[in-house]
Amino acid sequence: MLTRFDRIVEEDLESALIMEDDMDWDIRLKGQLKQVAEGARTLMPTSTQSSSPYGNGWDVIWMGHCGEIFPEVLPENLGKPEHPKYIIYDDETVPPLSKVSGLVNFGEYPEFTRFVHVAGGPICSFAYALSQSGARKVLMGLSVDRLGGAFDNALADFCRDGASGNLNGLQAKCISVTPPIFFHHRAKGRITKDSDIQKIEDDDLPIRKKGTTENIVWSARNNIRNMMLGLKPENQFDK
Structure with a gap:
């Protein structure tokens, strides 16, 4: 795992x-990344020029995860000033409230809202970006x-240590996207193939007739044929 970080530095x-090989994303990813980049520059601005649209003030941008919390709910941050958030309202690439998943209580916010925020400690490393400084810090830490x-x-x-403001740590500058824009695709076929970690051997379990991906509206994997033939994209949640 850490050899890929060596390569970034060398x-x-x-x-x-860096992403896992079963990732899926919305076919409107380019527009999503533009918004994430604007959020990154807003949350972690720097005085120096950067050729990157994301700026150069960050170490890790966590774009794909199983779930994430806002850093202010962490015990070590209680009573401290709340970290700022870059909020994207009326985002057509966010699933409806009844379908979106994660650790945040999305019902407290307007439907179709996405957040770019300081990472509190995401679960699963589905997809994440590392800057040069981030790769060096991760190798050290x-x-x-x-x-x-x-x-x-x-x-x-x-990342959690960075969000806590620990001056004796590596002062990691991590950003997260909630809900995430990359997520694990559950392919059609036997559901026992969903995970290499959880070994389930049961021939009586149902077979999934169509692949599905949480939090992704216009799934790239499910829309490959539609894109090739110029057909209307399929919305996973129009059912």
Whole structure:
């Protein structure tokens, strides 16, 4: 896992997006990324010029996860000033309230709202971007210092420590997108194939007739044929 971070540092890459191989995303991803970039520049501005649309004030941008919380609800942040959020209202790429999933109580906000915010400690490392400074900090924190537990949990702790304002840590600058814009695709076929971690051997379990992806409205995987033939995109939640 950490060898890919070595490559970012050794090749002096400005940033890199790392994702698991079963990811799915909305076919309107380009527009989503523009909004995430604007959010990143707003939340973590710098005085120096950057060739990146995301700016150069961040270490990690967590674009795909199982669930995420806002950092102000963490015990170590209670009573501290709330971290700012970049809020995207009326986002057509956000599922309806009855279908969106995550750890945030989306019912407290207007329907079809997406947040770009300081990461509080996401679950699962589905898809995340690392800057050059982020790769160096992760290599330090998760190898030279120590790797405590599973990688995704360790990376979440790295970001959580940054959100707490710990001046004795690596001062990680992590941004998260909620709901995420990348998510694990559950392909059609036997549901026992959904995970390599959870081994389920039961031939009596149902077979999924059509693939599905949480939090993704116009699934790229489900719309490949439609895109090839110039057909109207299929909305997973129009049922």
